[in-house]
Amino acid sequence: GENVEQHPSTLSVQEGDSAVIKCTYSDSASNYFPWYKQELGKRPQLIIDIRSNVGEKKDQRIAVTLNKTAKHFSLHITETQPEDSAVYFCAASPPGSARQLTFGSGTQLTVLP
Amino acid sequence: SAVISQKPSRDICQRGTSLTIQCQVDSQVTMMFWYRQQPGQSLTLIATANQGSEATYESGFVIDKFPISRPNLTFSTLTVSNMSPEDSSIYLCSVDGWKDNEQFFGPGTRLTVL
Numbered sequence: 183g184e185n186v187e188q189h190p191s192t193l194s195v196q197e198g199d200s201a202v203i204k205c206t207y208s209d210s211a212s213n214y215f216p217w218y219k220q221e222l223g224k225r226p227q228l229i230i231d232i233r234s235n236v237g238e239k240k241d242q243r244i245a246v247t248l249n250k251t252a253k254h255f256s257l258h259i260t261e262t263q264p265e266d267s268a269v270y271f272c273a274a275s276p277p278g279s280a281r282q283l284t285f286g287s288g289t290q291l292t293v294l295p
Numbered sequence: 296s297a298v299i300s301q302k303p304s305r306d307i308c309q310r311g312t313s314l315t316i317q318c319q320v321d322s323q324v325t326m327m328f329w330y331r332q333q334p335g336q337s338l339t340l341i342a343t344a345n346q347g348s349e350a351t352y353e354s355g356f357v358i359d360k361f362p363i364s365r366p367n368l369t370f371s372t373l374t375v376s377n378m379s380p381e382d383s384s385i386y387l388c389s390v391d392g393w394k395d396n397e398q399f400f401g402p403g404t405r406l407t408v409l
Binding site (some may be wrong): 218282 | 302337338340343345354363387391392396397398399400
């Protein structure tokens with residue numbers, strides 16, 4: 183089955199700086215890669231996703247890049263703000279009707295004011 | 296996206312008892328999923344619940360321990376049976392979105408087993 187590795191496990195940045203979180207996946211057939219943000223005590227929220235036919239996707243301060251050859255994808259947050267502090271999870275999903283998500287281990291991002 | 300609710304939001308249970316968690320969606324969805332999130336950990340898929348068929352369980356999870364119902368396209372239940380302290384976790388349901396593979400999560404049920 184799919185295995186997703188995520189690093190770093192913790193990341194501290196100064197407000198205004200950029201943050202990068204990286205994930206690798208094992209199943210070359212996976213074709214959907216979402217990122218979730220989970221604030222303390224709350225549900226995971228889908229913040230951005232990318233599919234295997236695209237190399238990069240942006241949404242305001244957030245961007246995700248995908249390298250299919252290397253089987254890795256990354257989340258980039260620019261101009262970080264204290265409200266970006268949360269745990270971020272990457273995930274991968276296979277093609278077809280199954281649609282299961284395999285999650286990475288998570289990254290605790292702290293944005294220091 | 297759909298509005299997803301779960302009941303109960305939290306519970307404290309005694310060892311050996313069972314708890315049924317409900318997941319309700321405000322619109323019809325094809326697929327519903329149940330995840331477990333142990334304290335400080337990532338999310339692990341327990342099973343996929345499809346209406347009209349038996350749930351599909353992931354490796355390490357069995358129907359006797361986690362029976363699931365999916366009576367219609369807006370509702371599902373997960374039962375945690377014969378609980379032990381190791382079952383203390385947050386249990387989350389998710390549903391598929393409009394786009395392929397998209398999933399949106401319910402608020403979760405925080406379970407503590409004494």
